Amino acid sequence: MAKSIDVSGLNIYYGDFLAVQDVNVTIKARAVTALIGPSGCGKSTFLRTLNRMHEVIPGARVEGDVVLGSDAIYGPNVDPVEVRRTVGMVFQRPNPFPTMSIYENVLAGNRLNNRKLKKADADAIVEKALSGANLWSEVKDRLNKPGMGLSGGQQQRLCIARAIAVEPQVLLMDEPCSALDPISTAAVEDLIHELKTDYTIVIVTHNMQQAARVSEYTGFFNLKAAGQPGHLVEFNKTSKMFSTPEQESTEAYISGRFG
Amino acid sequence: MAKSIDVSGLNIYYGDFLAVQDVNVTIKARAVTALIGPSGCGKSTFLRTLNRMHEVIPGARVEGDVVLGSDAIYGPNVDPVEVRRTVGMVFQRPNPFPTMSIYENVLAGNRLNNRKLKKADADAIVEKALSGANLWSEVKDRLNKPGMGLSGGQQQRLCIARAIAVEPQVLLMDEPCSALDPISTAAVEDLIHELKTDYTIVIVTHNMQQAARVSEYTGFFNLKAAGQPGHLVEFNKTSKMFSTPEQESTEAYISGRFG
Amino acid sequence: MTTTDASPRVGRRLGDLLFAGTARAAGITILIALAGVATFLIVEGIPGIVTTQSSAFAGKASFVSYTWPLVFGTVLAAVIALLIATPLAVGAALVIGFYAPRRLATPLGYMIDLLAAVPSVVYGLWGATLLAPKMQPTYAWLADHLSFIPFFAGPASATGRTILTAGVVLAIMVLPIITAICREIFAQTPALHREAALALGATRWEMIKMAVFPYARSGLVSGVMLGLGRALGETMAVAMVLSASSAVTFNLIGSQNPSTIAANIALSFGERTGVERNTLIATGLVLFVITFIVNFLARGIVARGRKGS
């Protein structure tokens, strides 16, 4: 069910400010693609255009095409609500709904479409999603406790469970481990490894070692100069990117000369 | 005029929360010492105890001794205001005073203390400090423009000029390049190289390559576990630290397995 | 180190002491001012409560029987105002926070703020000369058709200057306050959770239900309470709009309407002298206590909300 994403000629604006310029890239299905680059170069911005979350920000808009499988997600008559159900997203800081239990958090997306979910179906979804997020065994005895009561790493996996419970085809992750300790980070990285058999995964990270560890493909974003828009400098197999990058600035970034 | 700093048995608190525990270290005069470690381990907190900026935060306090040259800076009858004039500080984000021109920003340390300076003396101080911060040639034609009008890297060097205009003996820098682009970063790193002939410099950085490039000594801070206080894991010559660290967690950190 | 140089330090300390002392004194002035308000109202109010001069209670037997209809009217008018204003304010804040495009949101917010900038005499003028006559036919219709509801028992006022009209004017006056607080609270709802809801495929309204209202609840309550505080104390608009008697009735559209404490003070202050004025001050004290409690509760809720989040 995973789908590939084709991005062509994408310009991303905040109001009149061009934040990211002319991105052309194909993101493979059932693989992990990592996006790296210095702060402010537009990684998050780009990621959010892949499920039309960008336009949630007042004044934000895009030019260009993003094709998911065979559907242009910015096409006419496309409902952004549908796009977001199809392309799940996990954020930098874990954000379970504080008023809901673990159980309700996992079901939050499903409840939107189907108020009267049968109890048995609901249970099945919750178990499936939490198992998929490697969390089931840790929380199965306290499903009715608030989601906020979990540790940071558990919360983040809960958010991943919530995202996969609606069966998306793509999973976007924006620095999902940057707020986590080493052990939680390892747990989430393991999970990403497992998930890629079913999902197309795009992950933004500021940790190059992490990119090297989890991804097959890596895209490097950078600013041409301060005040200029960000752009995709290089997109390559991860192994190639971290050994023999094509661009000089990629090399400079990877070797830690800035950022 | 640079002095060394002797820290012994230093515990640092925010209210009842022990943030950093039992630091013992000697920081050499006329050398660059880098402090590294994962986020939240107390690097900034420690740095700010070296010029008594820590106690500016309500409830914050320290136990233990910090000796600057031969003066215990936490001794009775020591005026923190005087300590801060002796130990200058540069912050993560450039923070020129928005209501002042470049010229006034450099003189802020003198003017705000109500020193009446002759115009010629003032001019001399400004030129000396800006030259010292490698900024003179770039701004000498617009000294009366607002300091906020400069680029990020220029602003950061302006802040350094402001700090050295009061002729301190030690210069503390908390991630001075993390908000800067590669070119500005290079300019500031060059400046640090030059300044160390006159000043004792302590720099916090999250960029290990930077630590390796600019410092002679490196201290590695870490948390024993989440919720535990930070502590100084290892302090060593930089060359040794990055090649054959003594502690296993230092190695793990330097090789990017967490943080 | 130059810490041995003592004299400049003393100078600095003096500057700091003076400055800090002035600032603290200014803060304490506020404590004193509020204590002063309470003290003077009590000192000048008590003679008006214990007096035996019957004219002080305008023909009523005691201070309680004089004040009770006023308290009733005050609360009734404020409650009507809140019932009208709250949904409107929440809606307006939602538009400004989540619905209107950015270019429009700012001027819309400004327009709502302008409602708060209109002086209350002008509301009074408008309410008495435009709104009340315009409402009168509606009241007549209500009295004809819905008189089985006690609120519309009728007979309808001939002038439209009823407690319901006063409530409507008050609603307009408290609306910007509640809107402003709602806007602030909505803006504080974590973007993280709003985006989480949207990323799950929620529509805008579902997002608001999932990620805005649960956070905003306590803030909304306190915003409404602050509006209540304002509505309880509003004076001139009510004084000018309401045609008051000392009736205690739930008939909102009739010609017999309870007055409010504030309006009663403004209207009868001039014609009262001596101990009669002390009685008015005592009713003012009652109003002060009521609004103090309401604001106290509201701020308490806000403070608790802040600690909780």
Added chain:
Amino acid sequence: DQNGGTSASGLTGTLNGGGSSAQATAQDVWKSGFQTDNSGATINYNSELGSGGGRTGFNDGSLDFAGSDSYIKDDASKGKEGLELTAATARCGGEAPVEVPAYVSPIAVIYNVKGVDNLQLTAGTLAKIFNDKITKWNDAEIVAENPGAKLPDAAISPVHRSDESGTTENFTDYLAQAAGKAWPHAKDKVWPAGLKGESAAKTDGVVGAVTSGENTIGYADHSAIGDLTAASIQVGKAYVAPSAEGAAKTLAVSKPVAGRSDVDMAMDIDRTTTEAGAYPIILASYLIACQHYDDAATADLVKGYLSYAISVDGQNAAADKAAAGSAPLSADLQAKAAAIVAKIAVKK
């Protein structure tokens, strides 16, 4: 000195008075006339106080003179505060206060009923309307008194004063004296509690409410009713519309109150007169002052101002239809009042 003006001739200083709101327009006229002649003088007349407030203000010394719609008297039934005449005497250093009628005006019964422009009422009917006993305009009793009028089948909305008022006091006095059992309430400056009608603040409030409402009826000083029509009231066998002449006739047949000092012209109005052309619902409003003041400037100002108000000029200015529309004092009343006011002087 508030207005900074100094006059080449005439009086200077500020005089504070207040009281009856019925006198407000007349006071404006007198103030204007007096201040024009004495550009250094400022007269403040606070009509917000109402008659009662004016008397109390005068008694406690915060006002130099007062306007009142009823004469000062001691009413022992109200306890210490009812002893107003005693208090006024004390305020004037033990001398009886000066009390002269200055403003006499009919109180009009105003109504706003489409198609009805010549309403005629007896005291009894009027009382029943305001006492909620007659609630429809086409009530048999009203129809009987207004043969041929197109009275609608609509509810009557009576409007009364919400504040304490001399107008109310005189109106209820009339109803109590002339309507017999139909008006079971006593004369009072506060409208009886429990009656259904609508309330409005001050004279203008009542006029405004009657004007803007429909099928309304109210009472107000004749000078303030504007375009509204006033009902004619039965006196003897005839129906009499309010007019200055009618008011003057009623005053002429009224008796001075017995046992008053010779500077006090208090009168009991005869509400039940059958004198042809007399209009009995009137208000006689007094100016109250002391015979002597501590301060020469104040004494001169009070004397000067009151003299002007009482003077033929002052009375005629107030009586102008465009102004207060009051009834000028008859020649002998005017002469008597002027003589009293002329005696005001500084305390020796």
Added chain:
Amino acid sequence: MSSTFPSSTLPPRSLTANALPRWAPLLVAVVSAGLGVLASVLFSWGVAGLVLVAGSAMLLLLPLWSAVVENGRKAKDRLMTGLVWSTLAVALLPLVSLLWKVISKGAPQINGDFLTYTMRNVILAQQGGIYHALIGTLLVTVMAGIISIPIGIFCAIYLIEYGAGSRLAQAITFLVDVMTGIPSIVAGLFAYALLVALLGPGTQMAFGGAIALSLLMIPVVVRSTEEMLKLVPNDLREAAYALGVPKWRTIAKVVLPTALSGIITGVTLAIARVIGETAPLVIICGMTDGVNTNPFSQAMATLPVFIYSTFQEGTGTSVSAIANADRAWGAALVLIVIVMALNLLARFIGKIFAPKTGR
């Protein structure tokens, strides 16, 4: 893990299915307007009927259509969107009506004489003016400002810079909040009670009015100054401390200048808030016809009280009542213009003089 979810739980998905066309809202708007016109013509319900019918048609038709073509969730979303926008429209209606009324009734009154004459010796419909009230309002407001602004600003400095976290500061913060809720009439009564206690009954003086207004103004100044001081980045304070600058100089020379434009904005808004206050001034300043420039004795006319008293004398149909009503509207327009101008000025100050902190 791809196929084990219960298949019934999620509807089949397609990104493009079943959307209302983009022009749907427009079409519904036109149809609703048509319905409104029809209804108002057929049943002669007038403009109000038109708006009501068209509005509710618009509110209901689009969701209904959406429910048929799209789905229930979207229909609900559209319904709520409609409802929420209509609350805003209803909320703004009174403002429009009020401004229109004040301008249409007030504008004809405004002329040079109206602004430069007083009401001294003015009777009936003669040309009078509000000069005395303008002067009074100016004096009372200036005095209130002189009392409140220093107290308010220093109090905010205490709360943000010195007291932060202390019991006293918490108590003051709380009381300032409570003080924002003091009814203006209570503030008036307080000032009156104060004057009575000090100077005896019946005292009227403008200074008392200024005290009452200060009570209302101080919390506004404190709150807005507090907000502005909070906005000054801690970076700047620390930068100054790190240069060895004592705290009070840091506040005086770095913090306050940085926050200055915001503070001025807040103060201007506070002035706008109290300049239209009526109730306390009715009690304490009273009313007079002429100019009184002595704030410590006798009544002083102010604009809001002038509006109130002319309104009270202006409800009848006599010549002078009509003239008074006109004066009330004219004065109301002047007052609104002053208040709005102050608000605009505040915004202007905030925009123009803000230090350029953007990077």
